[in-house]
Amino acid sequence: MESEIQELLWGAGILALPLLLALPMRLAWQFWVGVGHEVSEYRTVVRQILDSGHQVASFSQTLDDIARNLRIPPTKQRLIEAEMLHPLTLSHFLLLPALLILPLSAIMALPLVLIGFPFMLFMEYLLIRQRLLIWSLKTIERLMHWQVIHIPKPHRGTREQRKSLTEFSQHIEHFNYVPQAAFLGLFAWLIVHWVLNLDSLVVELIVSSFLYMVLLSVLSVLNTAFEADLVFVDPAKGRLVPVNQWLEGVLNPVVGIGLLFLLGRNLLEESRDVGGNPVLFATVVLTLLYGAAIVGISYRWGYSSWRGERVRHDFEAQVIEYLKPLSYDLTRSKGRIDFTVRMGMDERLSAFDSANHQQMTFDELQNLPTVPKDTKAPKNPLKK
Secondary structure, three states, X not given: OHHHHHHHHHHHHHHHHHHHHXXXXXXXXXXXXXXXXXXXXXXXXXXXXXXHOOOHHHHHHHHHHHHHHOOOOHHHHHHHHHHHHOOOOHHHHHOHHHHHOOOHHHHHOHHHHHHHHHHHHHXXXXXXXXXXXXXXXXXXXXXXXXXXXXXXXXXXXXXXXXXXXXXXXXXXXXXXXXXXXXXXXXXXXXXXXXHOOOOOHHHHHHHHHHHHHHHHHHHHXXXXXXXXXXXXXXXXXXXXXXXXXXXXXXXXXXXXXXXXXXXXXXXXXXXXXXXXXXXXXXXXXXXHHHHHHHHHHHHHHHHHHHHHHHHHHHHHHHHHHHOOOEEEEEEEEOOEEEEEEEEEHHHHHHHHHOOOOOOOOHHHHHOOOOOOOOOOOOOOOOOO
């Protein structure tokens, strides 16, 4: 009995290692990204833009001038901006070692990634080419009595196109989606391990890898399409819910509660069985977790670089054709929050693609009128 409890505690301790390392990793990350007066001052400037609700691209010239005055190199400047635009949470720091060993880990995951790409193309065909995703979005809008609108995120615009694919700041953007993929991979293996209860670990890994690639393909296509910055409006409750966050709200509780249940069940079962080994089980779990994270970021990086722009562009065209959403600004100036319609989503995207993106200064940020001068609000169809 004492040996069972001891093995159970050792297994639980191994599973808790990522949690214990998360805080030191967070502190090390902050030092690596940058500390000091210059970095702090630049963060304050960027934070002012983010808090106002405007796009960073509208202040790119001013930000470049400030970075040069503070002697911050362009690569470090983009890294600071990426870390602020895509902040890392506790779940990211649990998996941060998988990001730090790139690109070696991506090369190791290449065979599985190549096998999984056909699944991803097939899911793209169903969801985008066959318009299954836009049909689902219309159905949700009709059944829930919601409305889909467009609110661009702060990193949208021409500034995001200046980053090199090899820069670490680019990996941060892709790494933002990795926790979902990593926990989904572990969830797939635990489901197979629990339901099939196979004697061969190799067979379990093959079956769970197949299930993981299918689930990851669906998730990757959805995340890429939802970069269109669509927002659900619930007038009855006065809520604005970004579509990608709504998807996370549906998926995360299912995967999270399922992981806790399956981990606890399997760990107890391993400690009670005569031939069980909780320590080995916990080691396999951590190995699969980081392996799924490596595969997830490799998928995300490869798919986003190869198909991401086209998938997002095609889905945006479908949204404009079938939903015709309006594009809004949600801005804050001197404590006052304005929710203002600007133009149609198609016009807003054309403005972002324009090389002559309107530049603003910080004086203009502090003295913005309630309704911007270039507002192109559509006519009210109820007025004759």
